[in-house]
Amino acid sequence: MPHFAIGASDFLLDGRPFRIVSGALHYFRVHPDAWADRIEKARLMGLNTIETYVPWNAHSPRPGVFDTSGMLDLERFLREVAAAGLYAIVRPGPYICAEWDNGGLPAWLFQEAGTEVRRYEPKFMAAVTQYLQDVLDIVRPLQIDQGGPVLLVQVENEYGAFGNDGTYLKAIAETIRGAGITVPLATVDQPIDAMLEAGGLDGVLRTGSFGSRVGERLATLRRHQPAGPLMCMEFWDGWFDNWGGPHHTTSVAETAAELDALLAAGASVNIYMFHGGTNFGLTSGANDKGIYQPTVTSYDYDAPLDEAGNPTEKFHAFREVISRYADVPDAVPLPSGRTAPEFTAQLAEPIGLLAAAPGAWSEHEAMPTLDLLDARVAIFRTELRGGGPALLSFGEVRDRVQVFLDGAPVGVLERERRERAIMLPHSRGRLELVVEDQGRVNYGPRIGEPKGLIGPIRLGADELTGWSACAIDLDRLPRLWDAAGCTPAALVPGPAVWRATFELDGPSDLFLRSDVWGKGIAWLNGFNLGRYWSRGPQWTLYVPSPVVRSGTNTLVVLELDTLPTTTATFAGAADLGPTEL
Known part of the structure; x- marks a missing residue:
């Protein structure tokens, strides 16, 4: 079986120096039927590895539950990575940040008095030990030394920005090893001395998270990691958006130049994000540094692949940079050359939320x-x-x-x-x-x-x-018209649930315009597309083609405020809003 190890100055694959050129692709933000497409495009950009977080709260919405169905099928995802000839990095947390609801920590953790998260505290350690066992039961047989794709597993996540409980951090590493993980382990922190010190572990590779000032950041990392390969575990190539703010983009030329500097220094890299995807459902998180700022539904991130999986200018710029340091495939993803279907449908039969109260x-x-x-x-x-x-x-x-x-x-x-x-x-x-x-x-x-x-x-x-x-019960809303006692009305005060039907010849990506509505949640054929809000910047909700049907499709909208128009408009492309306010 192949062997992957940390050498004196390089990663070693079967004893030979190996540079990780990775991209972040979160399986839980992409429809499973699109995983293979996104992974293949990563290969065509020149990547040799795919990295993913694991969201504890999505897999375990309640104590004692570990769900791996649908978009949570981590094993299927890792096997698809292997099928494409790529390697994998798994970052199970337990905390992931990722602009994901609660940073991936289940809300039920906080309901028992005395529980201290991300500390060496008995209640939390019992819960996290079970979680890591559940995750690593999937990862263990998919490690590279067992014929799988997994090269690295991460211990916690940017712990130096949170605390300095070395006993806890060591216990997480020991739990991972105790679950049968034999590939190298790594930590990640911003290249700030205090964070690298508090978030690092002796015997575990320290890596950095940054998107600029590469030389300075690598020098800081090297002070705390005197030997072994240098790696930027999160090379920030874009940013996320908050409701009410601008849509964030970064300069293609400047970001590509920083990637070039990183690779020229001999470092390994994980591009965060290669493809951001979507915070489907109610999975987006928020920030609060004095002002609460909830994250939008789109996680486009201005990444090399956009929210719908299309190569961007950044894709081609990054591919050219990577080609200076590694072989890249001859093939390049071709633009589709077509827009998504453009049409309208009429929302009707509103049911008042206060009256129905499902x-x-x-x-x-x-x-x-x-x-x-x-x-x-x-x-x-x-x-x-x-x-x-x-x-x-x-x-x-x-x-x-x-x-x-x-x-x-x-x-x-x-x-x-x-x-x-x-x-x-x-x-x-x-x-x-x-x-x-x-x-x-x-x-x-x-x-x-x-x-x-x-x-x-x-x-x-x-x-x-x-x-x-x-x-x-939000899952019941798309079926509300079938419930006893739920009678549509001509005019409904307050929040209301609306529906529309439309016909299509076949599946296709769609973009539902939401800028003309108020605030709410939308479903297509029972699939929760996420939140919309007239506050912007996001003006369209992405509909992945696998949830679209040939024939009749049903759109359901929970409008919490006011629906100025009952026309549902599907646009030809995404509109993520203005980049300046």
Whole structure:
């Protein structure tokens, strides 16, 4: 069997120097039927390796569960990498950041008192040991020394930016080794002395994450890694977007020059991202460094392959740079030469969310968190028995609440605007609150915080109690018209679910325009495309061709705000918004 090792100055493949030229491709952000296409295009750009994170919370949405179906089939993904003749790097965390909800950490971890994540703490270590065992049971037989593609496994992720618990970091490495991983291990940190010191382990290769000032960053890394190969585990070639901000792009020429400098220095590289893909469903994360900023649905990242898997100018520039240092295939991916189908469909038959309330109702004396309800969207109701106008206030809104009084909209409070109070026109009648989790923070000290309306919740000076809560079952929304008691109406106040049908001759990538709508979530044929918001910058939702059918297709939209037009428009190409505001 092949043997991969860390030498005095190089990686060694069967005893010979080997340079890793890798690209990040997250299986959980790409439809499985598109994996082979994206992997083949990586090979054609000159890459010899594919890197992926593993999202713990996606695989384990509840304790005791480890799901590997559909987009979570890590084994299938790694076997497709091998089938293309490429190697693989696996980064299982347990924390991944990745602009992914909660940085990949399951929300249920934080609900048991005393649990300290990313620390050598018994409750967390028990959970993470089981998780790593589950992941590495898949990876173990796919290591290079067992005939598989996996060259490297990473220990934690940028731990030096979080803590300095060396006992914990060592325990993670030992757990990985104890699970039968025999290939080399690596850590990654930004090339800052304190981070490399706190996040590194003796006997484990240190690597860096950066996208510029290559010479300076490699020199810093070398001070902390006197021997062994130099590697940039995350060569940032683009950036992600937040709702309300610009669409980020980077200079092709400047980024290619930095890649050239990295390879000229003899370093190995993992390009982050080679292909970003999409935060389908409600998987995108958020940042909060004083201001909460949720991440958009697209994870295009201005990568060499765009969100739909098409080569960009950056693809060809990177391929040319790589060709100076390694052989690249003669073939080059050809542009498709066609646009996606352009057409419209009419949304109709709206069903009011407040009336239908698809989900389980429960009674609570005090306001429960969304975590307690295991919900991303929920409705809360209580009866007010006052009289005149009154101030409704919350300790904190995480992340958005729409306020209704006797079915009539009163207003919206948003975390981004640090809003915590609203004046009610009167304080008698049915108070309803629609609360939305817009994405959990994925970096920094606010990871894992509870979601929902954080108390105390007061009407004037009095705390409100006696709540009915409904955790909205989002999976039921595309089938709502089949449910008993769900009757479409001509006009629906507040959030509503709409549907449209249309015919197509065959599967094709589609781009659903969302800039003319308000704020919500869309599904096509039951597949959750993700969030949309008129705040931008993202104006289209990507629809992968494998979810599109020949014949009749059904689009379902949950509009939380207002639907200014009931026309659903499909565009010929993606529109990720302005690069300047």
